[in-house]
Amino acid sequence: MALVSLRLIKDGRKNINIDTLFLFLKMESTIIDIKDLHFKYADGTQALRGINLEIKKGEFLGIVGPTGAGKTTLLRCIMGLIPHSIPGELKGDVITCGMNTKEYPPAYIATKVGMVFEQPDLQLIGITVEDEFAMGPENHGIPPHEIDYRIKWALDVVRLAKYRYQFPGYLSGGQKQRAAIGSMLTILPEVLLLDEVTSQLDPIGKNEVFSTIAELKKRLNLTIVMVEHQYEMLAEFADRIILMNDGKIIREGAPNMVLTDTDLLIELGLEPPEIADAYRKISSILHTSTSYGIPITLEQGITAFTALQVSPKWRPPIDLPAPKIKPRPVGNVIIYVENLWFSYAKDSEPVLKGINLAIREGEFVGIVGQNGSGKTTLVKHFNGLLKPTSGKVIVFGRDTKKATVAELSKKVGYCFQNPDHQLFEETVRKELSFAPLKLGKPRDIVEHDVKRALQQVGLPLSYLDKDPFELNLGEKKLLTLAIILVINPDVIIVDEPTTGLDWKSISRFMDVLINLYNNGKTIIIISHDMRVIARYTTRAIAMHEGSIILDLPTRQFFTKTNVLKEAFLEPPFITKLAQSLKGFPENILCVDEFVKCVVGD
């Protein structure tokens, strides 16, 4: 394609629209052909076991499946990164755009195929956005005047023209991923591979990226292969879904066929789309037919439930707790924040602007807000990692300005987002006992505390001698929680407990937190996942641009849709569905409540 556009430019038709070139090239032919593909990583993990897959030109293929199913490995094989850059044992054939990946290294395949990764920061390697966009074509030897033309066009497609000369590190998460997509467009690819590109983003970032992908599909008709956990999004755009498990494709078909098999998804440890789940449960109780298809997206849900002509038979009382928690009576104020202002440097814009807040013993608080709204900055004040620029933070009666982090940590434990920032020892035992031993606690007491902490997070004692780096991400997160629990604090703060985890691991982690809560801890979590907030917390707080804009019991929190919109937040899908149906209660928090609402007790 590069050659075609080049020729057109040489002919003097400089104003030819690149969009039309993509349409020219749309044909109903196979562009990716995978035959009996097996792959084993060098460490012995058998990632793929006999994949057969044909992808047509212009097709939008969604890949779903639990962690470790081989989704990312499959994309790497299509790109040729396997076997060229990532060692292992490959059997079978992958033909990408007519090139057998065994013979062509990724640098050549990259002339036809673009790939965007999960981590927003690490794939932007240029010093400016423009650099980033130029890099691909430069490496392929495209002449500068043509590169210039392509950059302008790609910046327009991903709507980043304003940021052309910006340093990539300063962009927001959503902008970074859009820049990464745009930098692939400048090679005029035929195929775009997207590997969980939204999983690290906040809700607004996710929406930005989805709308960009919608634009790609509508405008360019690119062949897109996307690994994604947001099923509602796939249901809207994908032509076909493959469901993978254990290195095999176990289900294949239209989105509304594959993604609505709720029993199968649950069996695999995946969370079924809420609206489909509700529809299935209701049809089986009311004995209505599902043969007209099961809804997934909000629009489909509204249409389907309107057609069912249902009316609400039950309304959640205003003081009903969130579905997964039995709140205990709240006690004294343990964290008190008064007119807190904070900025990182003297002359920089304040990150927190006059926060007033009181957290009581016995609460389970969820803090939400887009990246940069000040959530993490706020909670870092609760154990003294940050001290107020002005205002007061009182923790268990002590002014944090007059206490050290170590002293406060005995009362307030803080579990960081990325476990890899903490783990460094050879065994789980050493990892857990490091801090208390250094604090001078006797060895036998430490050993006892370590075992207790490990049990509290539900990891078996046999893990004591394991290498922390052998654990999977979900277990590593539990381990970092155990590190905090060894000190036995009264308050536990967890920053983003769910990022990067699949539903099974999320449920496991949240159940551990609920268990700790039931045993007398006060919990504060920061999360982008509204479903987690809706199901597990007693109180939810929304932050926006350094201020608290909403602070209510969880049941009432999600009814304030207008305020949430201001902070670019949205209630879970099932709540939105109830809010969109005439006469339905606004304060539904989970699928079972919705089902109860439709069918009665």
Added chain:
Amino acid sequence: MALKHFYIPGKSFMHKLNPLVKLVWLLATFILVVYWQTLTPMLIIFMITLILAILSRIPMKMYIILFGLSAFMVTLSSVIWALYRSEGPVVLTVPLLNWEFTIGGVMFGLAAGLRLATMFLAGFLFLMTTPSTEWINALVKLKIPYSVVFAFSLGIRFFPTLLSEMMSIMQAQMARGFEIEKVPFYKRAWYSVPIIFPFLAGAIRMIRDITLALEVKGFGASTNRTYYKSIKLNAKDYTEIAIILFLMVLGLLHGR
């Protein structure tokens, strides 16, 4: 985080110079101060650099930092060198410590200090008036291999990322509840393991991810790599380069 980015946008004489001309000027300055040993020429080139700094009209705060640090370097160096070198008559004695400062020693120390200060000032002046993309292009123009130049640019790109990574790790370990402040100084090195290890492990993961990103961008695909933004030199730039090189040669011949 003042270190994040050196470049300060502006429209001064220094900002407007072609980056390649600036690079030649920087190299010439470095060569001269390294070659020269005596005070007088060193003083002259320091004054020239100082004048260029003033011409570049960067914010007052930066001037205070730059000039303050230069003055500190000069003072420190002249005291230290003067202690070790004795040449010529003694000009000052510090009675209790039994220190003697000689004219030759002080002169040599001043020259060494000025050398350091000139290099420091010129280097920062260059970085502050040239966007990093431009000096990278200038290096390419000088026929430095692209892989070397690219390594520089990766360093610039990921320096802030590594810095913030380091900060997160330190905070995460502090939140475990042990205080590095209370550890005796001679034991500190051992206590930095919890910070260094996760940092290195993270850096290795980072490199692996970046490598994949490079592959996908087609590094090494074509032997005829093109450059989207290349530096073009006009007559004025050539003249400026010629003048700088002429002055440098003059300096090399007569300055010692």
